[in-house]
Amino acid sequence: MSLYVLDTDIVGFVQQAHPSVLQHLRTLSSTDTVATTIVTMEEDIGGWLPACRRAQNGAARMQAYVRLHKALLFYQRIAWLPFNDAAATIFDRLRTRKLRLGTNDLCIAAITLSVSGVLVTRNRRDFQRIPDLSIQDWTM
Secondary structure, eight states, rough: OOOOEEHOOOHHHHTTHHHHHHHHHHHHOOTOOOEOOOEHHHHHHHHHHHHHOOOHHHHHHHHHHHHHHHHHHHHHHHHEEOOOOHHHHHHHHHHHOOOOHHHHHHHHHHHHHTTOOOOOOOOOHTTSSSOOEEOOOOOO
16 A cells, blocks of 8 residues: 655646556556645646736636636545645755755655655656655656
């Protein structure tokens, strides 16, 4: 039994029906769990809100709202993990190590570590800097 935590890039690939990512999802056992994080949800939804507001014409606005709607539907169907006390403690400990990682990525790593999950990401270069973080790339 494993808990797979999808980072922001992988969530995008799921939403775009990336064949390799979908194949990995299909091969999981019934005892495995797939989730994402509140940070990923914030990044995804937060990216589409300005696109909706800044659209220059009706067609562009419609596309942005369709994409926002798809994202909202996705987050209704998947579990998302909170940035709770355990994650905050790990985050603060990791920050003292000055790992040269973006704040949101550090939050995602801290959440994943707090639940002993496997982070699914294609960003191995950055996340491999995090001690004890288990990583898989489903895009290959």
